[in-house]
Amino acid sequence: MTDNPAATEVSPPCRISSRSLPGLNSDLLVQAECHRTVAATALVHTHGVGIVYAVDPQRRGHARPDAAGAIHYTRKYAPQADILVDASLYTGKNRKFASAAPSRDWISFQHHHGLPWALTDSGYCADGDLGGLTSTLQRGAALGARVVVALPIAGSWLTDEAGTVKDLIDKHSTPVALMVEDEKDPFDQPGAVEGLVEILRAETPVLLLRSDAAALGALAYGAAGAAVGTTSTYRHIYPLRNGGGGAQNLSFFIPALLGYFLNSRFENSYRLDPSLPAWRCDCAYCAGRDLTWIASDPQPADAAFQHSVAALGDIGAALSAAVPAGRSGPSAWTELCLQAQLEHFTVSEATDGLWLPKESLAQWVRVSPSAVGV
Secondary structure, eight states, X not given: OOOOTTOOSOOOOOXXXXXXXXXXXXXXXXXXXXXXXXXXXXXXXXXXXXXXXXXXXXXXXXXXXXXXXXXXXXXXXXXXXXXXXXXXXXXXXXXXXXXXXXXXXXXXXXXXXXXXSEEOOOOBBOTTOHHHHHHHHHHHHTTOSXXXXXXXXXXXXXXXXXXXHHHHHHHHTOOXXXXXXXXXXXXXXXXXXXXXXXXXXXXXXXXXXXXXXXHHHHHHTTOSEEEEESSGGGGSBOOGGGTTOOOOOOEXXXXXXXXXXXXXXXXXXXXXXXXXXXXXXXXXXXXXXXXXXXXXXXXXXXXXXXXXXXXXXXXXXXXXXXXTXXXXXHHHHHHHHHHHHHHHHHHHHHTTTOSOOOHXXXXXXXXXXXXXXX
């Protein structure tokens, strides 16, 4: 793992949202497999974010010892860190579906290890499966206090049935954690951002897990928590038709463009104009350098992970400061998206149209902050 002499002090918990879950200090989290414990713990310790440990689908038979080991290590080296555990049964070829009940034993395991909130091991809710959606919420609500119902859903629930999802969440009155299925970024799909904002209007606390920069937008609009995936696997749910997974190519967060991008795409555009300000970053790891250092690092995946979390944490801190300064979270987020759009247009012009602006930014800009009472 790349050393970071600049980040030696413990940052205060990152709080962006106007809502929170009791017992969680930070509302911005990172999501990583249990085996990424060392890298994840270092980052949550120094950047004020929490961690969602996800069980590796290839190690479901070892879910409990893997999760227990991750919890123990993080508690030892970052005792103030917020921890959630995601069973990830809704992913892969042999995924669990919403018709199957969540396990009470999995909830007991998490409470036994002292976690303030336990995530259900829910199954995937496919397009149109209203019965599965309803039973997932109903069964989750029956598991008692300090439970968050994991709600892994097809993207169409956001784009076509957001009002239905919101009403059902409020009907069962138990906090939920959304995870959204899509080939790539689910929030690039028309109507997805608007649907998410509609669901976040629920009176019941809603988290967004397994996401990318949309986590920041969700928090600005009142999500009780949101997690950014350390790799593309943990930034959305891969559709079953793809075998439930995808190749893990190097990608990282570009702060000026407010999104995660493949290194290959970055390098192709960087060669056309290396002077663009968008290619540089001021996070603790980059210290004003351009982002080419990540791919040349001896451990590029860890470098990408560290830089991305640090940069997201910096933006999160800026959003946190906006509300006490008299601005609403939604308006502060909209301004960031507008600035990022302009940077996208600058890069597109400099690369003769090779670089295409990110569609989700336009969606966030189109959502009216005044429509959300946060």
